[in-house]
Amino acid sequence: MTPGTVSGVRLNRHDREERGRHREREPAGLRQLSGGGEHRQPANDREDAEQHAEAHSLVRPSRVECHVRRVRGWTLIPFDGPGDRNISTGDRTPNMDFSLSTEGSQIREMVAEFVDEEIVPVAGDIDDADEFPRGLIDDMAALGLMGMPFDEEYGGVGLDYHAYAAALAEISRGSGGLGTIVAAHTSLAGGMLDSFAGEAQKERFLTPLNEGADIGAFALSEAGAGSDVPAMETTAIRDGDEYVIDGEKLWISNGSVADTVVLFAKTDPDAGGKGISSFVVRPGEDDGFYVEGTEKKLGDKGCPTAELRFSDLRIPAGRRLGDEGDGFVQALKTLNTGRITIAARGVGIAQAALDEAIAYANEREQFGQPIGDFQAVGHKLADMDTKVETARLLMHYAADRKMNGKRFVKQAAQAKLYASEVSREVANEAIQIHGGYGYTKDFPVERFYRDAKLNEIYEGTSEVLRNTIADEVR
Secondary structure (H helix, E strand, O other): OOOOEEOOEEOOOOOHHHHOOOOOOOOOOEEEOOOOOOOEEEOOOOOOHHHHHHHHOOOOOOOOOOEEEEEOOOEEEEEOOHHHOOOOOOOOOOOOOOOOOHHHHHHHHHHHHHHHHHHHHHHHHHHHHOOOOHHHHHHHHHOOOOOOOOOHHHOOOOOOHHHHHHHHHHHHHHOHHHHHHHHHHHHHHHHHHHHHOOHHHHHHHHHHHHHOOOOEEEEOOEOOEOOOHHHOOOEEEEEOOEEEEEEEEEEEEOOOOOOEEEEEEEOOOOOHHHHEEEEEEOOOOOOOEEEEEEOOOOOOOOOOEEEEEEEEEEEEHHHEEOOOOOHHHHHHHHHHHHHHHHHHHHHHHHHHHHHHHHHHHHHOEEOOEEHHHOHHHHHHHHHHHHHHHHHHHHHHHHHHHHHOOOOOHHHHHHHHHHHHHHHHHHHHHHHHHHHHHHHOOOOOHHHHHHHHHHHHOOOOOHHHHHHHHHHHHO
């Protein structure tokens, strides 16, 4: 790999801060407390022993005991309690490093500049036309942005999930529809192939996705099987060396433009979730694949959401991913990871709404002063910024656990749940700050509101995510 490049991605672009532009911000650093324990403390927050002890009274006594002693005036040094139990398992006092690698930081900067120069100026046009932005996707593919988290061996860039989520947040800051296109293509379709395809399958199907030569889609939902996945009715019946697929799928992002569709169908209709398998379908090659139409949606324009039909569609048995019956678990694992990127979409949309609200509050004058000088507006901006930064931290926390091989079901659900609702709330407040202008298409905040709502519905509704979190904490 030559210096200054990462798999075709342009690096070392000019710093956008010099032109006063916004970017996906890194969370505030945490510093290690002196001593051998894993506790961390906000970098500029001095906490005395009583506060420390009070905070740890919330930790279940059956799981951990925490002893602290005061040294050098303020610094608290944790040490092991009875039985040499460590004071932190990473569950209650997480040990996190959210810093991006050098390459990750460079790519985030490059993506931010590309968004400002190429996506933001046409985002309104994409929303109005509601057409797949093929030209922009080709440009993003040339920059290596269609396979960011996957191995270079298969045409990817090899980013870690901190950098990938940060980059996707930037893309979504420019256009919510583009954020969905990339997330469905990469996290879902690409994620299935990366995790469950064999080597030959990866070479044939994953590599062109990562290079942007093909577009991917993830076909799971049906009219009667949204949150209730095992209720699906699409079947894949074995016939010699082939499977015959019949059925319909609904709400499929990229479905009408996809070259590779990862499809879920029942190979054993009587086995419930254990009878679901996954397959690779190629719309341009496989007879019996039909696009019945695309939805007219409130937002998320530019990303086609399609209804698909399969009638006597025959594919080779070698297109199955993993073993028969593995599909349901594969889908759950893939969606769990995908929730991190939908959290990133929420963070990006919320950041865009906050940026516009700040700019408008500083420019708009009433009663002889900028409206941002009024405490009511200032408090709105303060709450909005706090929510955005909290959502960003939850996104990175889930990414951090995934990268470190820890269970992250709860953290991904929390990140997606919170960022989804925050994106809508922040967009709503941005409209309020704009007043009547915010309700018109003359300003982009109404588009942010429409784009944000989808976050609470797809890849796990907010209600289902609360069930998931509740199951994890019990």
